[in-house]
Amino acid sequence: MAAPSGTSEDEVLPPLSQVRVWDPVVRLFHWSVVAGCVLNLAVFTDGKGAHRWIGYAVALALAIRIVWGFVGARYARFSEFVPRPSALAAYLKALARGRAPRFLGHNPAGAAMMLALMALLAGVSLTGWMLTLDAWFGDDNLEELHEALANVIVVFAGAHVAAALFESWRHGENLVRAMITGRKRA
Template sequence: MAKVTLPAAADTSAATVKVWDPVVRLFHWTIVTGVVLNLWVFEHGKYAHRLTGYVVVAALATRLVWGIVGTRHARFSDFFPTPRRVITHVYALWRGEDARQLGHSALGALMMLALMAVLTGLGLTGWMMGLDAFWGVKWVEDLHGLLANSVMALAILHVAAAVIESVRHGENLPWAMITGRKRALGAHDADIAD
């Protein structure tokens, strides 16, 4: 008698859903590229440095608009890190009970907004240094340098957190930012951290 095998139940852990739309992904990788390029071009020419800064500022402006009118997980209202969300997330992390989420976690949202704010300040001070009114003004140059160092520190922290969270939740977050897809939510995951 032939052995009959029934199809296995669907593995929900393998199912993926679209989370990051093309605008969010393009913004993310434009910023990554801009930061990396400015590390190199800072030593190799002011024009390239300035041009890269303008591209980053244009990407920031686009992302701000997209944060209001974009897809669900792109909208600031979906992930804005209210004090309640941040405190809840920190306590859950402390207890080792934080649930995997499709969009940004509260601390991930804080990181994103901090990077956006510092990059905005970096673009503003860079632009100011090209104006006659601020040409050679030391505090503008010093602030620009401080903000550049802050971007690097935040970027390193961001990469470290992405790697740690990828391992903790068994999901390759950098790959998700390339494909736009993440593993569908399971029973122990959260749709939003409230």
């Protein structure tokens, strides 16, 4: 159908249907972790005061997200997106062939990345807390483990961002905006 004179096709065609995928708890967790990691890795690197409190805040956000993974909205639930190894392998094969399907929630690779990042956050939170205890204070091996886990988070987060940008391009959908608004194309 041609657009009437003086109007664009965008004004005539109905808008694409949007659905809420990422609820406020998921989005707040995501952006709190982003802010906490950036602050602790780039600003408050001394392991004291603000670094510790930001670490505790990230650990609390992680604890809330884990609980939310069992009781939260559909796409927040672990039962909705934790991939079986065979499903992950099939998805990666399809992705390599350029035939991976679009998922409304996490795709199997994205779900695996999220679980890996959550495990790394738990590890860095635990080791950071342990370093405040008298029994572990000044333990060089534990401090090195804490720093190594933080560095792995940086690498994985970089891969996560690259994958989100790639998937945004591949599907013609701004996934960063979706993590802000909570809405994706149906």
